[in-house]
Amino acid sequence: MEINAIYEGDNLGIMSKFPDKSVDLIYADPPFFSNKQYEVIWDDKAEIRSFEDRWEGGILHYITWIEPRLRECHRLLKDAGALYLHCDWHASHYLKVELDKIFGRENFRNEISVKRIRKNVHEREKVKSLNTAFDSILFYAKSDKHFITPPMKEEYRPARWHAFDANGIRTGMDYELFGHKPKRGNHWRWTKERAEQAIKEGILRPNPSSGKPEYLIPESDHTIITSVWDDIPAYSFESGYPTEKSPELLERIINMSSKNGDIVLDPFCGCGTAIVASQKLKRNWVGIDISPTACNLMRKRMIHEFRISPQVIRGTVDVNYVKKLEPFEFQNWVVTNKFFGTVSKTKSGDFGIDGLTPQVAGGYPIQVKQSENVGRNVIDNFETAMRRMNKKKGYVVAFSFGRGAVEEAARAKNQEGLEIILRTVNDLIDGKIE
Numbered sequence: 001m002e003i004n005a006i007y008e009g010d011n012l013g014i015m016s017k018f019p020d021k022s023v024d025l026i027y028a029d030p031p032f033f034s035n036k037q038y039e040v041i042w043d044d045k046a047e048i049r050s051f052e053d054r055w056e057g058g059i060l061h062y063i064t065w066i067e068p069r070l071r072e073c074h075r076l077l078k079d080a081g082a083l084y085l086h087c088d089w090h091a092s093h094y095l096k097v098e099l100d101k102i103f104g105r106e107n108f109r110n111e112i113s114v115k116r117i118r119k120n121v122h123e124r125e126k127v128k129s130l131n132t133a134f135d136s137i138l139f140y141a142k143s144d145k146h147f148i149t150p151p152m153k154e155e156y157r158p159a160r161w162h163a164f165d166a167n168g169i170r171t172g173m174d175y176e177l178f179g180h181k182p183k184r185g186n187h188w189r190w191t192k193e194r195a196e197q198a199i200k201e202g203i204l205r206p207n208p209s210s211g212k213p214e215y216l217i218p219e220s221d222h223t224i225i226t227s228v229w230d231d232i233p234a235y236s237f238e239s240g241y242p243t244e245k246s247p248e249l250l251e252r253i254i255n256m257s258s259k260n261g262d263i264v265l266d267p268f269c270g271c272g273t274a275i276v277a278s279q280k281l282k283r284n285w286v287g288i289d290i291s292p293t294a295c296n297l298m299r300k301r302m303i304h305e306f307r308i309s310p311q312v313i314r315g316t317v318d319v320n321y322v323k324k325l326e327p328f329e330f331q332n333w334v335v336t337n338k339f340f341g342t343v344s345k346t347k348s349g350d351f352g353i354d355g356l357t358p359q360v361a362g363g364y365p366i367q368v369k370q371s372e373n374v375g376r377n378v379i380d381n382f383e384t385a386m387r388r389m390n391k392k393k394g395y396v397v398a399f400s401f402g403r404g405a406v407e408e409a410a411r412a413k414n415q416e417g418l419e420i421i422l423r424t425v426n427d428l429i430d431g432k433i434e
């Protein structure tokens with residue numbers, strides 16, 4: 001297992017190669033069983049990317065799919081380790097039964113409720129249930145050796161009290177000294193001016209809703225937070241990756257169940273919230289995701305936030321894997337993973353081409369077609385784009401090419417001096433690019 005590395009591929013195969021008892025903490029945020037398709041617009045309006053968590057075979061299909069992955073998680077955890085499984089109401093009860101079987105009921109620690117995004121409903125007469133307020137995070141320890149650093153609840157108490165004279169008549173307001181209850185008629189009281197000064201000095205704070213002065217009770221009196229986490233957001237919208245979780249959520253979990261230098265694994269890493277939080281909190285980490293887009297995004301986030309370029313370990317890819325990729329994933333796989341180029345943001349702005357090879361390699365156009373038997377018309381259109389871009393060389397990638405395409409590429413070379421290189425997906429898998 002490479003540490004501080006991103007693995008691209010199905011987490012089942014990848015985890016199965018990792019040694020027993022090698023990680024301290026796992027946060028797993030699998031696609032939910034919610035029959036929903038998330039759609040997000042990335043960077044520019046022309047490109048809609050989607051992320052599906054559709055399970056046509058029903059809940060049993062979902063459970064059959066996830067069960068071996070949860071077993072791997074259990075195997076990989078050290079005895080003092082823990083798993084946090086993020087899920088929603090559709091499957092949390094089924095998943096809890098599975099985890100009871102795998103981890104043992106005695107190792108269940110908490111079902112943590114984290115705030116969901118509230119949905120607006122436009123057709124009120126069609127509503128059948130309330131908005132669901134919470135996702136669930138099922139927290140299991142590998143054994144009773146797992147101890148947490150409990151997050152403590154900071155509590156504030158009002159620092160403003162009624163003041164009375166010797167006859168018990170109310171005379172106005174008094175301000176309590178930091179951390180001490182006011183005693184009637186004693187010298188602990190502050191004037192209004194002093195209390196205002198204390199707010200400026202940060203000794204008191206104005207209550208966020210009422211504005212009345214209040215103070216933080218001493219740390220020794222703080223209480224451990226409950227399993228309802230409504231003080232932090234669960235979701236974030238920073239990278240635009242669908243279902244992105246918030247840094248606050250991941251930092252709380254990592255702080256709670258690991259320490260400096262521990263290894264944190266996220267087998268469904270998405271845009272990498274868990275690995276970013278781990279790096280920030282000085283943990284080691286391993287991120288896995290099946291999506292090449294997600295892995296590229298994670299790498300970019302690590303470079304952007306920490307100026308480190310983590311290793312991306314790509315598993316063996318076969319044609320069937322590539323066939324199943326979403327169209328934008330296919331485009332990313334070809335352009336970014338194989339040509340190390342840049343994906344076109346707007347089709348129209350880039351003459352309809354899908355990407356460019358790196359500038360050092362000529363900045364040549366790349367066209368990708370996720371289909372078989374690509375014909376002459378595709379090559380014709382590509383020639384037009386090449387001429388408009390003033391490029392003499394370019395690449396077209398497809399699963400296979402028809403005779404017309406091969407003939408047209410040969411004609412363009414002989415008669416017009418345009419070098420159009422036709423590459424099949426198998427060529428790219430075999431490393432045949434030029």
Ligand SMILES: C[S@@+](CC[C@H](N)C(=O)[O-])C[C@H]1O[C@@H](n2cnc3c(N)ncnc32)[C@H](O)[C@@H]1O
Nearest residue numbers: 010011029243244245268270271273289290291
């Ligand atoms: C709910 S999202 C995770 C979001 C993530 N927690 C974040 O903050 O960005 C689920 C992720 O699981 C990935 N995924 C789905 N099936 C997978 C598999 N078999 N192996 C690895 N990753 C998978 C998807 O590509 C997706 O990025």
